[in-house]
Amino acid sequence: MQRTVIFDLDGTLVDSRPDIHAALNRLMQARGLAPFTLAEVTRFIGDGVPVLLARAFAARGLPADPTAQPAFLADYEAHAAVHTKLFDGMAAVLDGLAAEGWAMAVCTNKPEKAARLLLGALGLDGRFAALGGGDSFPVRKPDPAHVLATLAAAGGTPGAAVMVGDHHNDIAAGRAAGLPVVYCGWGYGLPEMAEGAPVADGPAALPALLRQALAAPRPQAGPSSSR
Ligand SMILES: O=C(O)COP(=O)(O)O
């Protein structure tokens, strides 16, 4: 059976913080608002751009401003790959997984256009069988439908798929979709976000953990697990 691994993007495959940080601070500057540190912006990432901006404005004591999103996105899309790179060792891991026959997909809360531009700029557009962005479907992580729709677009099946991510949203969405999950210890999440999932300390640990995850007994999908 075709094995499929679904990767989260920000904090899992790529370190995108520097470019998100820079674009957010350009928006703050344009609004006459104080800039954020990298650590502050890291805590805003994980739930997509609307929530990122809402958290940024809330941190300055302001309500969410939907008019900020088009300007932020246009700027970020144009500068998404200035400093953003795959995490060290990840390119070799992707090569190895492809050689082992794994199909790969990306399920990210980053808007699809920005995610596609970023993957293209990194030379990765041909690597993934599907990309599900934060605005590709009516729902996004932690909703399991985001993971399942991305998996279906990649031609995969839940019985032979693993979800890999660095945030509570990835673990929650993967588990609720009935997939085994692997948590990335190098990402932007807090250690407790692993919620008992196997933790990869670095990209090189992923292939063995993915094989183990598929070999282990299947978890039940979220809604039925309490029955
Ligand atoms: O855009 C975000 O907030 C997070 O994106 P991710 O789902 O790829 O981590």
Ligand SMILES: [Mg+2]
């Ligand atoms: Mg992430």
